[in-house]
Amino acid sequence: MTDTAADDQPRIDPSTRVRLHDLAVRRDRDEWIVGRPSTRTFVALPAAGARAVELLGEGCSVARTARTLRAETGEEFEVTEFVKDLTALGFVARIGDRPVPDAAPPRASLPWLRPHRVRLALHPALPVLVGVLLAAAAVVLFRRPDLVPGYRDLLWSPHGSVVLLSGAAAGWTLLLAHELAHLVTARAAGVPGRMRLGTRLQFLVMQTDISGIELAPRRHRLTAYLSGIALNLSVASSLVLALTLTGTGTTAHRLLAAALLLALLPLPFQLMVFTRTDLYFVLQDLTGCRDLYGDGLAYARYRWRRLLRAPRVRPRTPRVTRADDPSTRLPPHERRAVRLYSVVLVVGTAACLTFMAVVTIPLDVALLVRAARGLGPEHGLARNADSAAVLVTLGGINVLWLVTWWRNRRATDRRTRR
Structure with a gap:
């Protein structure tokens, strides 16, 4: 008792x-x-x-x-x-x-998707099939280099509003499929998973929380992390094969080429591991780190404080010593990975924020101002339609980023207080 x-x-x-x-x-x-x-x-x-x-x-x-x-x-x-x-x-x-009082478990996305219904997502033959499809597309592109996509393929219609709206619709559809691949593979491993909107620096992203996959075997973990990339590559490979069946210059060919480029465009973003992309979790798993981002950020802050509080910079402030180094509490294999990742984190974040300040914000402002000036009875129907499409699409994305950032920030603050 x-x-x-x-x-x-x-x-x-x-x-x-x-x-x-x-x-x-x-x-x-x-x-x-x-x-x-x-x-x-x-x-x-x-x-x-x-x-x-x-x-x-x-x-x-x-x-x-x-x-x-x-x-x-x-x-x-x-x-x-x-x-x-x-x-x-x-x-x-x-x-x-x-x-003991127990909080309600986090709500899972698509709860009707039971593990036994999607167990084939973890079948060992599935990566082989993806590899075969990718190899077939590579052979086609080698023999038909004219099918290699370029940025002009996105301009499949002379109407800018049509290009913008169709690109946004296709892009978000592919993004949803990408995250659904994470959810399905995690669910097959017994992890509930939840999809939601999020922000990574200046990027609006859809992300799938598959916390708990750390308890699964390594093959299942890596499959869950890489399933989104595998889906994009599979879609792109299928589109390459479909392009061989359409005539160059036809509407079907232009649409397939535009869809191919949209399927490939998210992949370079995965290399930005400092924003915790899919490849970041692969890197964290392979290095054996528990929290590569958090530990890397803590180490970068330590180095910054040590630089600022050096005697020659601020003589009267307490000096930061090596004893304050948070990475010393980590095992040797984690310490090396965290210190190297901290460099990638600082350089990558600085580059992204600089690009946002120099390119993204001025470009968005210019496009929004131009679109606003294109509205009015003195302009034709086509000009008004194009301007409205730019305002709705580009303005909507920026508003959605702000709302998502604020909502997630408040949720994080509530968790911290609890």
Whole structure:
């Protein structure tokens, strides 16, 4: 029997037994990944921590768990504090005879999409089929270099509004399919997943939260990370093959060429790993880092503070020493990756923001001003239609970016306060 503390939370004493929620455990290098798939919450623990979870899950009391760990490792462990940490993570269902309040799990996108319905998304033959399709398209382009797309293929219609609207519709359709590929492969691995809008620096993106995939085998993790890129390449390869069946200069040929370029355009963005793209998660997985972006950002801030607080720059400010280096707390293999990534993070972010200030903002403003001036009865119907299309499409995207950024910022602040 347990008592309750002043804050109405169950008290944990040496005789306390706890009941854990269904947890998944996977070994990763020298640590263990322990998580609760339904809430997409996971944590990296040392071997002793994973053993403590196992003992508590078997019904051992706090005192017995501590004695067993001491006998097995020769060290003392604060099992009481460990149980409190597990409770804060939402891993504990009951302490003694008292249930632990549990928050509702995050809502998943397309909940009717059950794992057994999409299990073929993780079949080993699927990457082979994608590779065969990609190889066939490469052979076609080698033999027909005139089919290699160029920016002029996007201008398939003499009407700018038609090009803009059709491009936006096709681009967002491909983007939705890209994220749906992530969702399907993650769902096949038993991870709920949720699609939503997000921002990456000045970019408006659709992103799929597949937190919990870290508990899956490596092949499943990499498949989930790379499935969106594989879908774009598969669509592009199929369009290349379809182009061989249409006559050059026909409307069908121009439309297919424009769609091909739209399918390929998002792929260079994936190389911008400093914005946490699909390839960023592949890189994080292969380097064995837990939070490559967060640790890289912390290390970059440390280097910046050390530069600013050097005696020759600000003599009166406290000096930042090597002891303040956050990367020293990381394992050697993570430390090297984090320090190198921090350089990519700083340089890439600076380049993107500079491009936005010098090119993107002035161009958007010029296009919006020109479109606004093109509206009115003194202009023809075609000019008014083009101007309205630019205002709706370009202006709508910028407004949507602002709304999405503000909404996600508020959600992050609420999580931080909690």
